[in-house]
Amino acid sequence: MLTCKEFDDFMVDYLDDDLPAWQKFMCWLHVKMCRECVHFVREYQRTIALGKTAYDAPDEPVPDSVPEELIKAALAHRDNK
Amino acid sequence: MRMAVAPDSIKPASVGAPGADAALPPLDTDEKELVECLRAGDERCYEMLLRGFGAGVLSVAKRYLRSDADAADCFQDTFLAVFESIKGFEQRSSIKTWLRGITVNQCLMRIRAQARRREESIEHLLPAFDEHGNRMGSCTSAQTAATVDLIDTAAMQALVREKINELPDTYRVMLLLRDIDGYSTKEAAALQGISVVAAKTRLHRARSALKSLLEPIKEHLEYHADM
Numbered sequence: 245m246l247t248c249k250e251f252d253d254f255m256v257d258y259l260d261d262d263l264p265a266w267q268k269f270m271c272w273l274h275v276k277m278c279r280e281c282v283h284f285v286r287e288y289q290r291t292i293a294l295g296k297t298a299y300d301a302p303d304e305p306v307p308d309s310v311p312e313e314l315i316k317a318a319l320a321h322r323d324n325k
Numbered sequence: 326m327r328m329a330v331a332p333d334s335i336k337p338a339s340v341g342a343p344g345a346d347a348a349l350p351p352l353d354t355d356e357k358e359l360v361e362c363l364r365a366g367d368e369r370c371y372e373m374l375l376r377g378f379g380a381g382v383l384s385v386a387k388r389y390l391r392s393d394a395d396a397a398d399c400f401q402d403t404f405l406a407v408f409e410s411i412k413g414f415e416q417r418s419s420i421k422t423w424l425r426g427i428t429v430n431q432c433l434m435r436i437r438a439q440a441r442r443r444e445e446s447i448e449h450l451l452p453a454f455d456e457h458g459n460r461m462g463s464c465t466s467a468q469t470a471a472t473v474d475l476i477d478t479a480a481m482q483a484l485v486r487e488k489i490n491e492l493p494d495t496y497r498v499m500l501l502l503r504d505i506d507g508y509s510t511k512e513a514a515a516l517q518g519i520s521v522v523a524a525k526t527r528l529h530r531a532r533s534a535l536k537s538l539l540e541p542i543k544e545h546l547e548y549h550a551d552m
Contacts, residue, residue, distance in 0.1 A: 252454070
């Protein structure tokens with residue numbers, strides 16, 4: 245059976261479902277047997293989800309419009325080239 | 326020269342994963358007209374592009390760069406790059422997706438060009454294993470059944486972004502490219518000039534470090550959930 249360290253090395257590919265069948269099975273088996281890794285994977289996936297959602301947030305600093313001086317500077321920048 | 330499209334008619338396409346460009350429908354008529362107008366060198370269309378898509382460009386620049394001044398410089402460099410490369414735009418993606426790719430590239434160039442600060446180690450945030458390869462300390466903060474949906478709280482969303490910003494650039498950029506902006510591992514590796522294997526390692530370390538950084542927030546929320 246894989247050790248936790250070995251499973252950890254495969255984690256990105258395992259979660260992407262990007263492992264050959266044998267390695268995938270070995271990872272699956274490890275997760276079935278290891279409470280620590282089950283907990284880690286759960287929190288790891290939650291972290292990924294939190295990251296994604298943090299930037300979907302309504303309060304993400306997406307400006308409604310670009311400051312006028314920035315528009316003018318970009319236009320001038322182009323004219324100078 | 327005629328004004329090809331009115332500013333209000335510029336309809337940025339929905340944000341999709343960068344890797345999914347091939348599946349996007351062809352540009353709509355308004356975008357095609359805008360591209361033609363830009364290729365013709367019409368100053369008004371360039372301004373229209375700035376006003377119609379500038380907010381999105383600025384938002385991406387602010388996400389990758391740590392200062393507003395850098396984001397503003399990146400904004401200018403992005404639109405200059407657009408102006409210089411519009412003739413080569415093959416229109417296989419929407420203008421918005423194309424612009425985002427250019428913006429991310431400009432950000433990464435700027436991050437690389439800046440005097441590289443000595444990045445802080447994240448070793449203390451990574452998973453620990455004993456001499457037999459067994460995971461240590463993963464269950465120290467027990468997850469309660471009453472898990473709070475962090476995502477409902479705007480303040481928490483800001484906190485998560487703050488924690489992502491605490492990561493050293495190497496890891497922060499990898500996380501943004503792959504998990505936030507939806508680039509594939511291969512695309513993210515190419516953008517950073519590293520191998521796919523290195524990109525996967527970097528991504529795993531970034532996620533693991535962020536997980537550790539978020540632990541205190543999760544505990545705090547669980548505390549409030551019990552109240």
